[in-house]
Amino acid sequence: MSDNAHPSSDADVYTITLNGKQYVVEVRDGGEPAGASPPAPAAPAAASGEAITAPLAGNIFKVNVRPGDAVEDGDVVTILEAMKMETEVRASSAGTVSAVKVSEGDSVAVGDVLIEL
Incomplete structure (x- = not known):
């Protein structure tokens, strides 16, 4: 300070x-x-076409973003639950959410697209 x-x-x-x-x-x-x-x-970052994918199989516990939301590198976009453990899925770069491909409660497999920037 x-x-x-x-x-x-x-x-x-x-x-x-x-x-x-x-x-x-x-x-x-x-x-x-x-x-x-x-x-x-700051102005929100432009859509990059980048896909954020599921790092493991499980169920979508929470979706923290909607289309049009700006995200920064490291922001938690989704929380995935697998084997009674929650895993935070984070944005790997700044951008604007162009599509949310999952809803809370959905089952996903490794590599499934969750969010598109």
Whole structure:
């Protein structure tokens, strides 16, 4: 956390860098945030045509995305259940979901397409 304190009345202003993004935060005595101004959101990545496939056979426990949603590399897009264990299926690159090929409760085999970016 970089400290650029600028006292304004009973609050201090700090610039915080989190995951490469800078946020300006005003903190009042007692530690409560008075306001934050995040940078403008980045435009969602374009559809890449990439398919996210099932890493193992099992049942779809949860689908976390819908067509049109933007995802980042590493975002959990689906949770797969196999042998009473949940496995998070993550996006391997940033993109926009163009199609969701499964629903909660569906059975899938190794390599089945779950999500298309």
